Amino acid sequence: MEGPVELVTDDGTVVVSDRFLVAVCTCRRSKLFPLCDTSHRKRIRKSSNQD
Ligand code: FES
Incomplete structure (x- = not known):
């Protein structure tokens, strides 16, 4: 999504x-x-499509 x-x-x-x-x-x-602040990266793992 692009802001605003x-x-x-x-x-x-x-x-x-x-x-x-x-x-x-x-x-x-x-x-x-x-809003995502990238905290999801701390524990969530995806088997693919990681950034
Ligand atoms: S911090 Fe929840 S999706 Fe990114």
Whole structure:
């Protein structure tokens, strides 16, 4: 996704980011949740497609 983006979470929190590149956190480990801060890298392993 390219920024700026505006996200509304399930609890109604609106998150706006003007970062050039924005990823939505799907692991829920991010301190910036719902935006990915790459915390997912600490424990999640994928058998392929690693960055
Ligand atoms: S997907 Fe959760 S920190 Fe990246």
